[in-house]
Amino acid sequence: MVKNITIFTTNTCGYCQMVKTYLKAKGMGFDEVNLDHEPHRRSEAHRLSGALTVPVTVVTKTDDSQEIIVGYNLAKLAPAVN
Amino acid sequence: MSKDDTPKHELVIVGAGPAALSAAIYTTREDIETVLYERGVIGGLAAVTDIIDNYPGFSKGVTGLELADSLRNQAERFGAKIELGEVKSIINGGEYKRLVTDSGDVLARSVLIATGSDYMRTGIPGEEKFYARGVHFCATCDGAFYRDKKLVVIGGGNSAIQESIFLTRFASHIDILVRSKLKASEVLIKELQRFIDSGKITLQIGITPKEIVGDANGVTKVVGVNKDSKDQDFICDGVFVFIGLKPNTAFLANTKVELDARGFVITNQDFETAVPGVFAAGDVRSGATMQIASASGEGATAALRIREYLEGRTREVKNNLSAAA
Ligand SMILES: Cc1cc2nc3c(=O)[nH]c(=O)nc-3n(C[C@H](O)[C@H](O)[C@H](O)COP(=O)(O)OP(=O)(O)OC[C@H]3O[C@@H](n4cnc5c(N)ncnc54)[C@H](O)[C@@H]3O)c2cc1C
Numbered sequence: 001m002v003k004n005i006t007i008f009t010t011n012t013c014g015y016c017q018m019v020k021t022y023l024k025a026k027g028m029g030f031d032e033v034n035l036d037h038e039p040h041r042r043s044e045a046h047r048l049s050g051a052l053t054v055p056v057t058v059v060t061k062t063d064d065s066q067e068i069i070v071g072y073n074l075a076k077l078a079p080a081v082n
Numbered sequence: 083m084s085k086d087d088t089p090k091h092e093l094v095i096v097g098a099g100p101a102a103l104s105a106a107i108y109t110t111r112e113d114i115e116t117v118l119y120e121r122g123v124i125g126g127l128a129a130v131t132d133i134i135d136n137y138p139g140f141s142k143g144v145t146g147l148e149l150a151d152s153l154r155n156q157a158e159r160f161g162a163k164i165e166l167g168e169v170k171s172i173i174n175g176g177e178y179k180r181l182v183t184d185s186g187d188v189l190a191r192s193v194l195i196a197t198g199s200d201y202m203r204t205g206i207p208g209e210e211k212f213y214a215r216g217v218h219f220c221a222t223c224d225g226a227f228y229r230d231k232k233l234v235v236i237g238g239g240n241s242a243i244q245e246s247i248f249l250t251r252f253a254s255h256i257d258i259l260v261r262s263k264l265k266a267s268e269v270l271i272k273e274l275q276r277f278i279d280s281g282k283i284t285l286q287i288g289i290t291p292k293e294i295v296g297d298a299n300g301v302t303k304v305v306g307v308n309k310d311s312k313d314q315d316f317i318c319d320g321v322f323v324f325i326g327l328k329p330n331t332a333f334l335a336n337t338k339v340e341l342d343a344r345g346f347v348i349t350n351q352d353f354e355t356a357v358p359g360v361f362a363a364g365d366v367r368s369g370a371t372m373q374i375a376s377a378s379g380e381g382a383t384a385a386l387r388i389r390e391y392l393e394g395r396t397r398e399v400k401n402n403l404s405a406a407a
Contacts, residue, residue, distance in 0.1 A: 012222035014129035014147060021124070022166060035226050042227055051214040052227040052300070052320065070214065072122070074166060075184075 001062040002081055005030040008045040008056040015072035016055040022074065028081060086189075091117050093388060094181055094190035096169045097330075099126020100374045101364025101381035102196035103153040103162075108385030110160035114392060117190075118157075119183055121168035125150020126198050127365070128374050130222050132248045137374050146222070149374070172337050174357050192388050195339070195347055195355070195362040196381060199327035199372075204236060208294030208301075209323070216301030216320050217294060221245040227320070228252045234259060234304045234316050236291050237324035243270045245324055250282050257316045259289040259306055289314065294321055329366050342368040353384040354391070361388055 005023065007030055009016035023030050035042050035054065049056040049070045057069040059080045067080040093109055095102045098120035109116045123129045129150035135143040158164070165185070173180040178189040201219040203209055209217050218224040225248060233253040235246045238260035246256050247270075256277075264271060264285070277283040289306035292313065296302050304316045329345045340348040340356040346368035353361045363384040364370060364377035 010223070010226045012132055012145070012147065012225075013220075014123040014125060014150065015220075015223055017129070017147060017150075018123050018166075025166075039226070039229065042229075046227070052216065053214045053218065053220075053224045054226070074121075 002028070003060045003062045003064070005060070005081065006033060006058045007031070008033045008035060008041070008048075008054050008058075010034065010054050011036045013054050018072045019055045019057055019077065022077065023081065026081065088180070088187050088189050090178065090189045091115055091191070092392060093117070093192045093194065094119065094169075094188060095194040095196055096172075096181075096333075097126065097196040097198060097364075097366075098124045098154070098164055099196060099198045099364060099377065100128050100149075100153060101198070101366075101377040101384075102126070102194065103157045104378035104381030105194055105196065105363060105385040105388075106157040106162040106381075107153075107160060108382050109388060110157065110162045112385070112389050114389060116162045117188070118162060118164045119167055119169050119181075120164060121166075121184075123150070124154050124164060130220055131244070132222050134374060169333055171333050171335075172339070172357075172360065174338055174360075177359075179357075179359060191359065192391055193360045194381075194384055194388060195331075195334070195360065195366055196364045196377075197330035197333075198365040198377075199329045201324065202326045202328050204291055204323055204325060206291055206293055208296065212294055212296050212301050212321075216296055218320065218322050219324075221248050221322055224320075224322075225249050225252045230254050231319035232317060233257075234318040234321045235324065236304070236321065237326070238263065239265045239324065239326060240267055240270060241327075242266070242324035243274050245322060246283060247273055247277065249322065250277055253282075255281075256283045257286050257318065258283060259291055259304065259316065260285060260287050261290050263287065286316070289316075327365070327372070331366060344368075346370070352387045353380065354387065359391060361391075 045056045051070050059067040069076045092115040095118040098118045106116050128146050131146035133143045168184045170182045179193050181188050229252045233256045235258045243266040288309040291306050293305045306314050308314045331345050338357050347362040348368045349362050353363050361384045363380035365372050
């Protein structure tokens with residue numbers, strides 16, 4: 001079961017838009033960390049994902065385990081949030 | 083007799099970039115039931131471009147995301163349905179073509195291939211190893227990680243120059259490695275000159291990239307070979323690669339849709355491929371001009387040809403039925 005979802009995004013990132021579109025279509029809520037507005041959190045996104053890219057989607061389950069999806073990757077995102 | 087309950091559509095459009103969405107605006111307004119499949123970003127390459135300055139009707143330019151949103155909303159307003167998923171292959175099946183998608187098969191009386199193209203890779207050592215950890219193909223996605231850092235951009239065409247200019251809002255300095263000569267439009271070259279003059283960008287002409295080098299923290303340099311066949315180091319924190327585009331046509335490998343030597347779809351002047359009822363428009367088409375305005379125009383024209391095809395098919399089926407009666 002999903003407890004919460006956080007997406008790291010930037011203003012210009014089309015793939016970030018797609019992660020949000022997908023979650024909205026499924027009626028799922030999420031928190032957004034926009035790195036253009038909060039640049040100091042870039043290192044957090046990097047630490048979590050190991051990558052220098054957005055979107056990074058952090059899916060926290062009710063048992064507090066986390067799944068981290070780098071990029072817009074439906075094959076990984078869909079099972080993680082279902 | 084078992085009934086085939088595979089979903090049937092009048093038109094399936096593969097892709098949801100400018101060509102596809104423009105076609106969908108036209109077909110849905112003609113009351114042709116239309117479903118689009120998109121495996122990446124709705125809006126296609128246009129949606130991952132920062133500012134589009136040459137799409138008619140926007141005197142001050144428009145951001146790629148805004149244009150993508152408008153095209154999508156317009157197509158959906160008239161009833162286009164967008165499925166998030168990939169078309170894996172098309173099986174020619176007479177009146178209905180079977181499309182294999184990652185969420186199951188669908189049947190379509192007509193198909194529009196509007197799958198555009200994707201960035202080519204250099205294939206040099208280090209590119210794969212440091213992918214997304216210092217090697218990138220999307221400036222609007224990953225540029226923000228390079229605030230006050232040094233970058234290398236590989237490529238000398240419109241995309242490379244446009245993306246380098248975008249990256250100047252983050253990077254402290256950019257070396258653009260160009261193998262032979264710049265192949266960008268005059269407007270872009272003029273804009274580029276401003277950044278060369280201010281010292282933010284250095285053009286490195288005659289450099290062939292050889293290797294991307296790094297350590298546990300990411301990329302540290304690009305090694306290139308200069309005109310004298312000598313290795314030259316370009317110290318950097320990240321590399322963006324824009325060396326051209328290859329058509330997204332791998333999924334057509336086992337079909338009768340004809341491709342040219344570079345893999346682009348061959349059509350006649352009505353945008354129809356070698357398979358009746360299967361059309362192609364936009365960047366994926368052999369001879370396309372690789373611009374958003376022309377992709378949209380091709381989408382609109384293909385939509386009108388598809389309408390004629392569907393009307394013809396309806397007449398043909400009715401004639402066959404009355405002949406058989
Ligand atoms: C960096 C850059 C800057 C540019 N700037 C400009 C500019 O300023 N002005 C301009 O006019 N043009 C510009 N262009 C070119 C412009 O983006 C393209 O010409 C235009 O997007 C082509 O539209 P399209 O619909 O044919 O293809 P695309 O935009 O490539 O869309 C095709 C879509 O199909 C999807 N797809 C592919 N295969 C499948 C499949 N099997 N199943 C489902 N979906 C699939 C892809 O994910 C993609 O979203 C630029 C291009 C780049 C790379």
